[in-house]
Amino acid sequence: NAGVTxxxxxxxxxxxxxxxxxxxxxxxxxxxxWYRQDPGMGLRLIYYSASEGTxxxxxxxxxYNVSRLNKREFSLRLESAAPSQTSVYFCAISESVRGxxxxxxPGTRLLVL
Amino acid sequence: xxxxxxxxxxxxxxxxxxxxxxCTYDTSDQSYGLFWYKQPSSGxxxxxxxxxxxxxxxxxxxxxxxxxxxARKSANLVxxxxxxxxxxxxxxAMRGRRGNNRLAxxxxxxxxxxx
Numbered sequence: 001n002a003g004v005t006x007x008x009x010x011x012x013x014x015x016x017x018x019x020x021x022x023x024x025x026x027x028x029x030x031x032x033x034w035y036r037q038d039p040g041m042g043l044r045l046i047y048y049s050a051s052e053g054t055x056x057x058x059x060x061x062x063x064y065n066v067s068r069l070n071k072r073e074f075s076l077r078l079e080s081a082a083p084s085q086t087s088v089y090f091c092a093i094s095e096s097v098r099g100x101x102x103x104x105x106p107g108t109r110l111l112v113l
Numbered sequence: 114x115x116x117x118x119x120x121x122x123x124x125x126x127x128x129x130x131x132x133x134x135x136c137t138y139d140t141s142d143q144s145y146g147l148f149w150y151k152q153p154s155s156g157x158x159x160x161x162x163x164x165x166x167x168x169x170x171x172x173x174x175x176x177x178x179x180x181x182x183x184a185r186k187s188a189n190l191v192x193x194x195x196x197x198x199x200x201x202x203x204x205x206a207m208r209g210r211r212g213n214n215r216l217a218x219x220x221x222x223x224x225x226x227x228x
Contacts, residue, residue: 042117042204042218043158058215090158101148102216104158 003027004105006091012111013081021076021108023091032074033058033092033102034066036085043090049074081112115140115207119219126195126226133180134190134222136205142166146208147188148216149179153201161203164188195226 003026013019023032030051035043035058045058049068063085065077078085088109092102116139126132138147149161164172164179172179180189192199202221209215 040220042206042220043216044218045215048215088156092158101160101163103160104150106157109156 004091004093004103006089006105006108008108009106010109012113013078014113015082017081018077018079019081019110020078021089021091021110023074023076023105024072025093026072027093027103028071029093029095030071031094032068033094034064034074034076035090035092035104036060036087037090037107038087046076046089081110083112086110086112115142115145115209115217117205117207117217117219119205119222121222123223123225126199126224128197128226128228129194131191131193132195132199132224134192134203134205134224136188136190136219138186138188138205138207140186140207140209142209147179147181148206148208149177149188149190150204150206151199151201152204152221153198158204162190192224195224197226197228200224200226 005024007022033048034046037043044060047066049055052071055066067075088107090107091105094100094102118137145166147164151159162172162174162177162179164181176193178191204221205219206216
């Protein structure tokens with residue numbers, strides 16, 4: 001997984017609860033991304049961070065917030081979880097936003113009841 | 114906006130045979146990149162191969178090759194000499210113009226390799 005770690009691996013939440021998904025990398029890459037994968041679907045981009053200190057919305061940002069804590073870490077926060085946010089969440093990294101390959105973490109499986 | 118289409122139903126492939134996975138794309142960008150990822154049942158996303166829109170030769174990485182037909186907007190993945198470990202979902206993805214590294218993914222192709 002190209003030096004990308006995600007915590008937790010699994011999480012069950014009740015509707016309305018909050019949680020933060022953590023992503024850390026040891027590759028010294030500039031860009032980090034959060035995707036979600038729903039059954040029978042490819043991945044969809046939630047937010048990305050081109051470099052430390054910057055974040056931008058992706059395709060499906062509603063209901064999420066992100067923080068690029070430093071170059072290594074990029075967190076995804078669900079302030080008030082909804083069943084529609086049940087999904088597998090992947091963090092990815094790339095050297096920059098200029099088109100290099102993205103490498104993915106192992107994923108976090110989230111179930112919202 | 115970029116769009117990726119993968120419409121093949123699940124495929125069964127005999128071990129040691131080759132398999133081709135179809136991917137068509139739509140974009141108005143002149144410069145773009147095409148990627149294939151493998152997702153085994155364990156769930157991780159594994160990068161396989163990359164093709165740039167200006168690359169004149171088809172990309173190859175070991176047993177993986179990408180059959181890039183720019184005029185037809187297709188980027189099919191060919192896996193030669195299939196192995197049992199190739200059983201997985203395979204996703205085609207596309208990156209648009211430089212400066213925006215958002216990947217658009219297709220819905221995937223399921224491959225099962227049988228002995």
